[in-house]
Amino acid sequence: MHLLLFNIYDQVRSLGWNGAFTLLRDGVVLGSLYSLVALGYTMVYGILKLLNFAHGDVFMVGAFIGFGVLAQLGGPLAPALGLVPLLLVMFAVAMLGSGILGVVIERFAYRPLRNAPRIAPLISALGVVFFLESSVQLITNSTHSEYSTFPVFGPLFTPMFSVAGNPVTVVQVLIVLTAIGLMAALMFLVYRTKLGKAMRATSFDREAASMMGIDTDRVISATFFIGSVLAGAAGVMYGLYLSDTYFFVGFLYGLKAFTAAVVGGIGSIPGAMLGGVLVGVVESFAGGYAGGQWKDIVVFGILILFLLVRPTGLLGSHAIQKV
Template identity: 75%
Template sequence: MHLLLFNIIDQIRSLGWGGAFELLRNGIVLGSLYSLIALGYTMIYGILKLLNFAHGDVYMVGAFLGFGVLTAFGGALNPGIGLVPLIIIMFAVAMLGSGVLGVGIERFAYRPLRNAPRIAPLIAALGVSFFLENSAQLMTNGFQYNYDAFQLGGKNGNFGPLFDPVFTVAGNPVTVVQVLVVGSAVTLMAALIFLVSRTRLGKAMRATAFDQEAASMMGIDTDRVISSTFFIASVLAGAAGVMYGLYIGTTFYFMGFLAGLKAFTAAVVGGIGSIVGAMVAGVLVGLIESYAIGYVGGQWSDIVVFGILILFMIVRPTGLFGAQAIQKV
């Protein structure tokens, strides 16, 4: 134990401020992905009180849809179209495809169980998760695939612009793809907050989340509102999948499991049902993971993240924003 602490302090000292910023940057980028996925958990929990275990796998499908588009256009090395339209199409197809998948999951796996005991849809969610993972395994032959995004837009085998630095802080470059990930995540989250707080669908969602029966008696088509919620949640997960593919690169059929688990951790730490909580805690989990990798060691990072979840649940079972449980969506 002493040795471990000593190693950590030693590591902090040797990495210095530059290293600290590097970990901060990595944590924020990773955390943006967790936030996007965590939002899905929290929205679906908010409206149905259901832990949608299949949500991480929707993210995986999103990553593969993006990869499919990339491959269809000739792969990272020789895409048939320009970099910007390609990335836009990748996002569009992955988001739309994931959204439709989410609606389908709700329609066929959860809606028939709407009035069943709460354990039934939970088991169905696990089933959907296995179904998606195993289907993906069959369809992708169980291999890992790489976006090779560093080659995107490059000529004659040279690296493309995605990993060029946009600016440098303390000797650490912040690359195009990192700005892209954080920028689009922030945009999507801002759009979500606007949607939930200002639009009629947002009001209908909050009403349905609070009291489904009363909402339906006020003329709100709750089935449709629930479908829309699944669509939006899955769109965000699909976007996160493509972002992961562009940033980290490796997509495989099981990638949704751990990412989903961590995003779920974020949703719980943020106070499940709270949208702002999921956003904040997603970044928090990303940062903890990043600093744990840097200072404690990569093999420890998951232990640290989930250890914090356990501690957090003991100290504050309602989560960060759980005191305002009433503000849920």
């Protein structure tokens, strides 16, 4: 163990400030993606008190839909559209597709279990995870789908500006800005619109909300749709950024986004954003300083620690169990 700590110290010294900045940059970009996925977890938990394990796989399906659109639009080497319209179409289709997927999942896997014991929807969610993963594995023949081999995306990987000699590429800026934009839109939706009001009311007390004339089933569907749309957008950005997607990516990624949601305080929307960036940065630094093989264990360790010490997360409110 002390050997490991020694290695970390060496790494910190050899990477220096430049290395630290690179790690921070990668962490923030990765964290923005985690935040987007974490929002879906947190919204569904807030409204249904349900851990939607399948959300990570919605993200994965989003990445594949984006890839599929790309393949349909004239194939890899000669896309029918220019870069910007191509990106817009990819995002639009992937977001819509993921949104519909989320609504279908809710309709068939969770809605029939509204009044079942708590354990039933969790098991149903596990079923959805395996169904989606295996389906995508079957369709893609267990191959990796690579975005980056397409020359059309070349401009995305050119540096936009540099900080003390460390380049920040266009795609990194794009990801962070899109994530911020989507979150701002979400905040507007939740706190400034009628639907958002209905969502907050439903999450506060579903029964009372339905007595006040709110169609809670529709509100829940809408919540799933919005969460899944964000996950779909994150999926496409993930594909663009890491230039690769794989059927198994959803599970691990979903777990980390889930960690983000718990760290931020599950049920809290700003918490999910904060938690996502935090988890991304920690993972990036753990990977850089302790070695790539430790980064996942570090992230999971943080989660377990957080659950034990502060189960309500950073920004979560204390839940008092009412009898």
